[in-house]
Amino acid sequence: MIRTMTGDFSLTTLPFLMGLMAGTASRCLMLQTDYRRYPGYPHGYVAHLALGFIASTLGALAVPALAEKQYTAATFLALAAQQFRDIRKMEHDTLLDLEEHALVRRGKDYVDGIAKVFEARNYLVIGVALFTSLGARLLGIPGGVAAALASGYICLRLMSGREVGQIALVKEAEVRFEGPNLFVGPVQIMNIALAESRQTVLQHSIGVVLEPKNRQGREILADPGQRQAIIHDASAAVGIRRDVDNVDFTPLARRNLDTGAVALFIPALDRNPEVLLEAVRRVPVLETARGGALPVRKG
Amino acid sequence: MSLSVSDTILAVVTLDRAVAGGGAPIFYVRDQAEQEAVSRILSHILNAMAHDLQNGTYIIVKH
Numbered sequence: 001m002i003r004t005m006t007g008d009f010s011l012t013t014l015p016f017l018m019g020l021m022a023g024t025a026s027r028c029l030m031l032q033t034d035y036r037r038y039p040g041y042p043h044g045y046v047a048h049l050a051l052g053f054i055a056s057t058l059g060a061l062a063v064p065a066l067a068e069k070q071y072t073a074a075t076f077l078a079l080a081a082q083q084f085r086d087i088r089k090m091e092h093d094t095l096l097d098l099e100e101h102a103l104v105r106r107g108k109d110y111v112d113g114i115a116k117v118f119e120a121r122n123y124l125v126i127g128v129a130l131f132t133s134l135g136a137r138l139l140g141i142p143g144g145v146a147a148a149l150a151s152g153y154i155c156l157r158l159m160s161g162r163e164v165g166q167i168a169l170v171k172e173a174e175v176r177f178e179g180p181n182l183f184v185g186p187v188q189i190m191n192i193a194l195a196e197s198r199q200t201v202l203q204h205s206i207g208v209v210l211e212p213k214n215r216q217g218r219e220i221l222a223d224p225g226q227r228q229a230i231i232h233d234a235s236a237a238v239g240i241r242r243d244v245d246n247v248d249f250t251p252l253a254r255r256n257l258d259t260g261a262v263a264l265f266i267p268a269l270d271r272n273p274e275v276l277l278e279a280v281r282r283v284p285v286l287e288t289a290r291g292g293a294l295p296v297r298k299g
Numbered sequence: 300m301s302l303s304v305s306d307t308i309l310a311v312v313t314l315d316r317a318v319a320g321g322g323a324p325i326f327y328v329r330d331q332a333e334q335e336a337v338s339r340i341l342s343h344i345l346n347a348m349a350h351d352l353q354n355g356t357y358i359i360v361k362h
Contacts, residue, residue: 179351179353180350180351180353191350191351192348192349192350192351193338193349193350193351193357194335194338194339194342194349195335196335196339197349244346245343245344245346246343247342247346247347247348247362248342248348248349250348250362
């Protein structure tokens, strides 16, 4: 009797518990890296963690269930996939609705990226839980721990995408006017007629130039969605000096057609160029922008 | 949901009496100070931006 119980424990309960713990822990770890990709309100965290817990339960259950020839477990995974897809859509729609009233928009590309990350992280959690429970079932506690560490590490590596700082040199640049035309470095940004607005822009704006490091970087920076994401994160870092009825202070990014460099200006509340440059460097490279920059061998 | 036109000229504020007609309302002003003031008020009211065409004419454009 005792032997049966121990056998049951090491073959089902232990793998399940280890998978559950590893899955939930990996969701907690991934939560730390997504502060720019999602508003970090407490209820947001709760939603992420609860879903991570559910995902890890499903992942951890799969191995013991399949080993007991309970093949319906596979159906549950398919159900979970449907559920997480619905959640992505909900996330996507909510963020887009909120955009309508935002002073500085994220842009559709960024919203799409955030929603995708939200969905994908749950699948990664299922993966971690599944591998951990498999390891624990085959090799006991040491196997479970090793599988958890390995899959957790791979998971974190997978989720840390590239950042703008890796594809471009980010430098501060001079903001100036030629007549009514606003320039950042050599790039013309826009035409501001009102002298009062020009004065405010000159006083408070920070200009930034992004020089792509290679051709792929150039294509990524050319993507308007990527530029909007940069503007959004940059404005969030230093605070935006505008209100709904003041469009003269809308931050913009424009491209130097000769070099592919991108210049942007941010009318900042907190005129701190170092903070701004760091924020720009840490903007994630969006999947949609990267799609347009396929590496080619020749040319 | 609110609807509004965008990327169109909502108003023209000009010092040049020769400017006539067209699809947008034209505001004739006496000097540059008045032009600034009128343009500023219009741009706030319309949530639009004043652009200087550098020929004595400002246009108010919603983007």
